[in-house]
Amino acid sequence: MNKLRSLISQNRLFFSVYLAFALIGLGIILYYEKATGFKILNPYHHLGLNLFFSLFTYLGDGAFAMSVGLIFLLFKQRRICLLVWSSYILSGLIAQALKYFITELRPGSYPGLSDYQYFIQDVTLRGSQASFPSGHTTTAFALAAVLAFWYKDKRISILLLLLAVMVGYSRIYTGNHFMIDVLGGSIIGIASAIVCWLALVKKTWLV
Numbered sequence: 213m214n215k216l217r218s219l220i221s222q223n224r225l226f227f228s229v230y231l232a233f234a235l236i237g238l239g240i241i242l243y244y245e246k247a248t249g250f251k252i253l254n255p256y257h258h259l260g261l262n263l264f265f266s267l268f269t270y271l272g273d274g275a276f277a278m279s280v281g282l283i284f285l286l287f288k289q290r291r292i293c294l295l296v297w298s299s300y301i302l303s304g305l306i307a308q309a310l311k312y313f314i315t316e317l318r319p320g321s322y323p324g325l326s327d328y329q330y331f332i333q334d335v336t337l338r339g340s341q342a343s344f345p346s347g348h349t350t351t352a353f354a355l356a357a358v359l360a361f362w363y364k365d366k367r368i369s370i371l372l373l374l375l376a377v378m379v380g381y382s383r384i385y386t387g388n389h390f391m392i393d394v395l396g397g398s399i400i401g402i403a404s405a406i407v408c409w410l411a412l413v414k415k416t417w418l419v
Contacts, residue, residue: 215410219361226360226369230402233377237395247324249391253384257330261385266335269382271375272348274304277355295358295408303354303404307347307397316343319387328387336387345396346389352379353401361409376401 220227240249270276281296319325320338331338356376360369380394389397 215413216406219406219409222364223361223369225366226357226373229370229373230398233373234395234398237391237398241392241395245324246390246392247319247322247328250319250322250325250384251328253381253391254330254387257332257385262332262335265382265385266332269348269379269386272346272350272352272379272383274300274347274351277351280355292359292362295362295405295412296355298412299354299358299401299405299408300351302408303350303401304347306400306404307345307350310345310396310400311342311347314344315341316393317341318343319390331387343389344393345400346380346383346393347397348383349376349380349389349394349397350401350404352376353398354405355401357402357405358409361405 240253243249244252277296277300281293281300284290284293284296317323318337318341319328320331320336321341353376356372360372363369376398380398383389383394384391
């Protein structure tokens with residue numbers, strides 16, 4: 213418990229900004245019906261934005277997280293590599309388990325969005341019932357959190373958090389997830405990073 217308090221204290225700004233994001237997301241989820249909330253968050257599309265978010269969303273791909281860990285390993289930064297990989301694996305296992313047990317339609321197959329005109333061809337997934345949680349968002353927040361904990365720099369931590377939020381929004385923009393999927397993924401990602409950090413910092417060589 214003391215280690216958790218210390219972690220939160222050392223990263224107070226990171227957790228405060230994340231809490232603000234989470235409360236906004238929760239407000240949207242509670243106040244609006246699923247389809248309505250999706251349309252409010254996704255009212256305008258442009259070819260340039262389509263390309264940007266279709267590429268940016270890959271920052272939440274598992275291959276990207278593993279590559280970040282590999283780069284650290286190549287530079288002989290074994291400790292942060294282990295933290296990156298362990299938080300990715302834990303968060304991914306939780307996300308995939310929830311996808312298996314929770315049947316939720318993606319926006320592209322959601323009846324209330326049959327008239328929505330901004331789905332992106334060859335990017336928006338259809339016919340899949342694996343919407344909750346957003347795996348890309350889970351990975352992005354796990355990676356952002358563990359890197360923020362490691363570097364302990366306010367500017368870096370906020371930049372990392374904003375990048376993770378943008379990955380989450382890219383999942384909504386590309387028509388692959390609802391706000392509840394993104395918020396759920398963010399919680400899983402940050403919680404996994406916390407668990408891995410607390411478990412591994414007990415090892416003297418990782419302090």
